[in-house]
Structure formats: C-alpha cells, structure tokens
Amino acid sequence: MSKTNAGRFFEDYRLGEVIHHAVPRTVSGGERAMYHALYPARGALYSSDAFAQSCGLSESPMDDLIAFHLVFGKTVPDISLNAVANLGYAEGRWLRPVWPGDTLRSSSEVIGLKQNSNGKSGVVWVRTTGRNQHGEAVLEYVRWVMVRRRAEGDAPATVIPELAKSVAANDLVIPEGLDFSEYDFEQAGEAHRFGDYAIGEVIDHVDGVTIEEAEHMMATRLWQNTAKVHFDATNRADGQRLIYGGHVISLARALSFNGLANAQMMVALNGGAHANPCFSGDTVRAWSEVLDKAETDAPGVGAIRLRLVATKGKIGEWKTDDGKYHPSVLLDLDYWALLPV
C-alpha cells in the first residue's frame, strides 16, 4: 500500500483506455529563456516577437520542441517508468502553436498491445495528445515502448496498430495566419529557401557541443520528466546518468540551424529512433538529409521532410554492415518543417 508511484507494468494497460497524465503546466518567457540557455537555438520565429509578427503570427510561439517535451514529460510516470526501451514514434503532428501563458496537459490512449514471447515484457502503443487550457489539441503523436510485466501471466490479445510511414503532406497542419510572403531572410540568418534544397541533399551542420551533467538534468527537469535514470548516479552500475533522449533531439535540432536556419517550424514527426545512449562528456554533432518536399496552401510556405541525425562520432558514420546503427549514432529523426518558398 505504498503511497509512491511504482509505475505501470505491461499487464496494467487495457486496449482503448485513456490515461490522463498529471501535472498541468503553464509556460512563459521563463521556459523560453531556459531553452535558449540549454540549446544553441537560433530560429528567428521562436526568438523574436517582431519576426513572428512579420510572419503573420500574433507573437512568438513557444518552440515546437518545448511543446513536445512538456507533453512527453507528463507521460513518463504512466508510460515509461518501467520501460525497457523507447521503441519508436509515428504520426506526430503539431496542431496549434503554444503561446506564452498557455497551460498544457496531456493524455494517452492505448492503441496497441503485444506481449513478448518470453512472457516477461510486452510492447505498448499509445497515442498521446497534448491540449491547452481551452481543451484544444496542440500536439499528438504515437509512441511505443517495451514495458516489463510485474509477474508472468496470460497475454492480452495482440493488437498492432497500423501506422503511417510518414505523415502525408496533405495532413500537415499549418498554423493559422502563417504567411512567409514577406519573409526576412537577412534577419533569419540564411538565404536558402524551398527551391534551394534538393531531395537527397545532405547537410553537415558543422558545430559540436559537449554535454555536461548539469545541463541535461536541468533540461529534463524543466519538462518535469523526473525519471530517476536521468538524475541518480547510483542507479546504474557504471555510475552514469542516462541522458533523456529528448535532450539530444533538441540539441541536434538547434545545431541544424547552421544550414537549415529557415526550416522554422516543425509540423510533423514521422518517426524516430534513439539509436544509442548518450552520456555526459559526449560531443554531439548533427547532419540532415532532405527526404521530401511539398507545397502548402499557406502564402509563401513550403514543407520540407528531413532526416536529422545526431552523432557523437564522425558525420559519415551511419549504419554498420548488418544494418544496425553505428555505435556513434545517437538519434535518427524524421520530421516535416515549414520554410519559405
């Protein structure tokens, strides 16, 4: 009858159930300032009210990844406290900007279950939705994790959801009013526009950042993700604290400014893998590959589909002969962003 949360185990999930995650959160310029201190983020739309206004928005929204981390962080106590592995993401879409002053909450629907053949764990698929104080959805995504069973027992019926390989360009949601027809390339930092990127093109983002313990812990706590594996040096035999995968996402995305300064807003998360663990002391670099491009109905706004790879090794290292990620690869993320045409 412990009062503390031991987390859910595989047998605690029921297909179709909706879990309302705890601790709503109001965001402000404080979270934005912390984000700028934690990551080399320079995207003009998330840095400047004046720039955002020149793009048709009322003010600068919170960075898309702030929204992602906040929504994700709330799910950790219910979804991944007993997770063995975070297996993947799919069908992620940003549906509405998050503004300073907004309060976010999140919930997850269990959409898939598959017990492993060893009977000791299983895979749980959830579709998570983040909502603002008006009940409007701001973000949704599917995530699947491998979770331990508390005890062996009968397997539930196996249900594996059908998931799109990527979000179709037609399904991207463009923020209301967004207009890049008067886009200021000089203030944004680079001249490259929609037409300058070719499918298949690879961009080395050049810069590297060496990670410190204090930084990744502050970042992870900021999103109220308090899973002990990120904070307690006595938790692993090697005394290392595992860095929250989302920290690597934000770091790589910020590094990608150098070459993708105009890929302003993330609008879809097609997929992603945390290929290898990241630890304090690792120097993270990033490269991107252009996977696809699409036009949109919004004035001056195009969409670009990108593979974003974070590595602690050399940019060229990617997959080994057996198809696995090279040990230096940390992240392989597939997303859509908006940029001026």
Next chain:
Amino acid sequence: MSKTNAGRFFEDYRLGEVIHHAVPRTVSGGERAMYHALYPARGALYSSDAFAQSCGLSESPMDDLIAFHLVFGKTVPDISLNAVANLGYAEGRWLRPVWPGDTLRSSSEVIGLKQNSNGKSGVVWVRTTGRNQHGEAVLEYVRWVMVRRRAEGDAPATVIPELAKSVAANDLVIPEGLDFSEYDFEQAGEAHRFGDYAIGEVIDHVDGVTIEEAEHMMATRLWQNTAKVHFDATNRADGQRLIYGGHVISLARALSFNGLANAQMMVALNGGAHANPCFSGDTVRAWSEVLDKAETDAPGVGAIRLRLVATKGKIGEWKTDDGKYHPSVLLDLDYWALLPV
C-alpha cells in the same frame, strides 16, 4: 575604511534593533522556470494557472520555497556572513502568496542574544519578515545562528526568546480564497487525501538526485545569496564548495512529490536542522513522517504536519546511539502543508 561589506560580528547586534536588508527583488515566470529546471518540482498548484484557478486562486503563485529563499537570501549579508553555524528555525509562517510581478524585501528584528562562554562568539536570534511591494507580510520566521565576535569584550545581557515547538494549527494562515472542494486528484498526480495519511506514517520518496556544482551555484545565486563559501573552491582547505542548506530543502521537498503530491502549500516552518553538510556529487534522497493533522476553516482544506528528512545515505539511517544525526542525514525539517480532505 573599506567600502566592502565585512558582515556583522556578534557585538554589532543590539536587542530589539530592526535590520532592513538590501536589494528588493521582483519575481516573474522566469524564476518559476528556473525553479522547475533546478528541482524535480511537480506540485500542480505551482505549475499551472488553470489548476490554481480550480483551487480558488487568481493564478498560480510562486512556490513557497521561492518566497523563502528570496527572503532568506537578503538576510545573508547582515546575519550569516560571519556565522559559524545556522542553528535552527522556528515559528515560520507563510502569510500571503507571492504572485508573479511581486517585489519582495525583508527585514529582521534581533530578538535574542547569548554570548558563548569562550567569549569568542555568540548566538543571535532574529525574526525575519518578508514583505511585498504593498508592505504586506508574506512570510515570517525565527532563525538563530552562531556568530563570531570581532574582538573579545563584555557580553550583552543574555536574552533567549521563548519559541513555540511548533506553529499551532489554529495559527496557520490559509491563502484567501483557497478552496479544495473541486480538487482534481487526477491532474494533481495522486489520489491520497487528508484521511489517507496516518500520524506516524513514514513515506520513502524513492527517487534520488545527484547534485552538480553548477546546479547548486545557480540555485543559490538565483536568490542573490552570494556567500563565498558556496562559490569559491579556494575558500576551504579541501577545495569543496559547501552547498546552501536551502538547496537541500528545495530538493527534498520536490522529491517528496512522490507520495505527497497533494501536500500542495507549505504554510508553516516549525523547525529545522541542517544536520550535515552537503557537497557536489552527493546523491540526495528523502523520506517524510506524518507528525500531526488538523482541520481548517477553508473549504475542503486540511493541514498535515510533516517531518521531511534528506539523506545522502540509506533511508533507514537516522540518529546514532548518542542521539546525534547519522552522518548521512542532511536535513531534518518540520513543516505544515495544506492538502485536500
């Protein structure tokens, strides 16, 4: 005739004098974001405007411990710069919420003096009051410290104030409008309410956090507590920076969310001891003991008196045979909090 502040010595204090501490401070969402980055704080009332509004407040106030640290930090240059030891706290009460935009100042009245028999130091008792920009008291507490004499000399008359062992339940100040009758336990994170806690019950808060130098220094500076012992690695022979005791208070209180998620607001500080020093690299854990419970006049609001213990060792370690704290115990804090009935 140095222009710098050498701090006060024992012989500089006069019974009854009131010291107005310097550097008023305006707080905003920035301080709240930093607090969330520095501590695993997840209390819903201090995280969400929407949640605070559902509890009858106009918006989310600043965390009680932000108020405490700000008021305390201002006293350091006048009270504890030459302190040998921070001996205790008593009769602490939060009197009014601190809202974003408020400006805090603090003052202390000397209420007790007792020179030590060695003639080289003495104990000073002060009652400190924090006030907002309207002159309204937001927090008061008694604190006593051992302070060096500048030179030997006649002892002042010994006056030891009579201090309550704990704040009486009747004297707790409930924030105006607070109403837990529509309390959302799901969003708060736990189902346990007033009736679920038994006096004498002990709760192990499970999680641990390993502290880094950068974190405790940023935390301590945030409250404008600039005592060199926390910042200057050359100050002690062992090259270690002593961690501000308040950092351990905030860390332990945040950890106690796991089991006490609904103990939303601190309303009284009955007593406290910084049992042993804390250093970078320590992994801090916490446990709580329910000391008392009381009803209040506010709708749906009960009060719970808790002992909060922070340790860098095992949860079971407490006091040694001679009655002293086990060397692993960092903090022993006695406080009242409000929770839903």
Next chain:
Amino acid sequence: MSKTNAGRFFEDYRLGEVIHHAVPRTVSGGERAMYHALYPARGALYSSDAFAQSCGLSESPMDDLIAFHLVFGKTVPDISLNAVANLGYAEGRWLRPVWPGDTLRSSSEVIGLKQNSNGKSGVVWVRTTGRNQHGEAVLEYVRWVMVRRRAEGDAPATVIPELAKSVAANDLVIPEGLDFSEYDFEQAGEAHRFGDYAIGEVIDHVDGVTIEEAEHMMATRLWQNTAKVHFDATNRADGQRLIYGGHVISLARALSFNGLANAQMMVALNGGAHANPCFSGDTVRAWSEVLDKAETDAPGVGAIRLRLVATKGKIGEWKTDDGKYHPSVLLDLDYWALLPV
C-alpha cells in the same frame, strides 16, 4: 556551395559596408532570472521594479550587460567566427534602456581595415549598433578583431579609425527620467555615494567564484553566441573550452557590487582587453580603480569612470616588467557608471 556559414574572412570586408546581423531576440523576465542565476548580480535597479520606479523609471530595465551580450552575440557569425583575437573596444555607449518585451537586432558598419604584413590576416574595425523594435538605438560600440584571410591577396587601403581614448562625460546618455534624488541607500545595499569615491582609489571586491563548464556554456548560449570554441571540447588540442570573454565581464561586474553597489547603470564602455583566456575551474576575483568622476544634468545623478579588473590570481598581480598583463589577469575593462550624488 555549402549551406552552412563558414564565416567571413579578411578579404570579405569592405570599408563602409553595413552588415545586418541575423536573429532578432525578444527578452523577458526569463532572461533576467537566468542572469541572476548565472552571476552574483545584486544591483537594486536591475532587480526590483519598485526600486527602479523610485528612481524615476517605469519598471526595472534589463541589465546593461544583457543588452551588451545580446547585441554582441548577433555579431559573432559575421565578425568573429574566424577571428584570431578580439583586440579591443572603444566608444561604447548605452543609449536607451532595454525593457522586458523589447526585441533587439544589431548591425555593424566596417570603419577600418588594415592587412597584417604577413599577408595572412588583418584587423577589422566595426561600429556595432543594437536597436529595439522601434528602430531606436539602445547601444553602440566599436570593436576590432584580427581575422584570417581565406587566401593571400592584395591588401585593401589601410584605414585606421580615430577612436576616443574614453567617452567624454558630456557625451554620456542618461536614461530619460532617471532621478536619484530620492535614492534608497539602505535598499541598494551600501551607503557610499559620489562624494565618497576618490579618483585613484582601489577597491578589492573580496569574493571569488569558481567557474563550471555548464555555467559558461548556458550563459553564452543564452545570448545566442554559438561559436564552437566555447562549446566543443574536441575543438582545442588540450580539450578545454574557451570561456566567452563576456562571461568574465558579467562575472566581474557582478562581483563589484561589493564596494560599488550604487554604481547602478553602465553608460559607456571606454575600452577593454581580454588579457588572458579563462577556463572552467578558474576562480575569478575582481578589483576596481576609480579613474574619473563627473557630474550630470540628471537630478541626483553622478558619473564615475572605473577600471574593472578580473583575475584568477591575486588581487595585486597586474602587469609584468615588460608591460604585459600578468598571466593571472583575465580582463581590464574601462567604463562609466551612474551613481547617486
């Protein structure tokens, strides 16, 4: 045809050209809170709306050095990415306060060029101006750096601008409405006023702060200065990250509160040298020398010209027999500040 920014080389600068630097930035209470966490800053005017209002301002402006770092940070990708050395500052003036909610951008005019005799590098002088969202100048300063050539080639005509040794007292811009006639010395933290400081007087600011990697990286990123030398531990053969010189400026200025608590606002930057590099683990101390004093037209407001020196050694260490800075000296800054008469 790389899409990433390789920075400008000496031959890329043309006399008289104006470079508009990228990424405008809106500031808020979040940046202020971060500043208080990063530096032991206690100046009352930048800490409290109530104090600022008692000095005739509408609210507390952002710290002068926040304005400086933001304006400077934007210039890095265009001016100093390929710099061998940051040689000096001159003719710096704060022209208008920066308020929470303001959006800053900056531009630089090339005002001098001189190729080095080796033909491999040259010195570039720029006059940088920071502007708010209304186009009003908030800060201007001259800076000169030594920059590599991409390839050897013809030298441009040598133009060395004439720069004032210091900003004349008559040219200092006092913020509109500033009035120190009701100045609250008790809340400001010290009693020393204009008349208490003598030209030639030296003040040891006593305290020391040991710097951590996480701190200087967060500070530097906060200003969107992402030059890899500050972040990538693999960039130098010795594995050390070079600390942004501005971090040392802010640290020293904050330390100078102890003895100069009433030197509230910086209004001119007469000159400055980053005498030696600073690294994580260094313990920084500071001392000041009063260089000059002047009256102003604003009620109760005087000006004081100060040399601010940061050192990682002893306070007495200054210059060696050959006139060079002692290896322990980190910073030698010459500025004007405003204080009550």
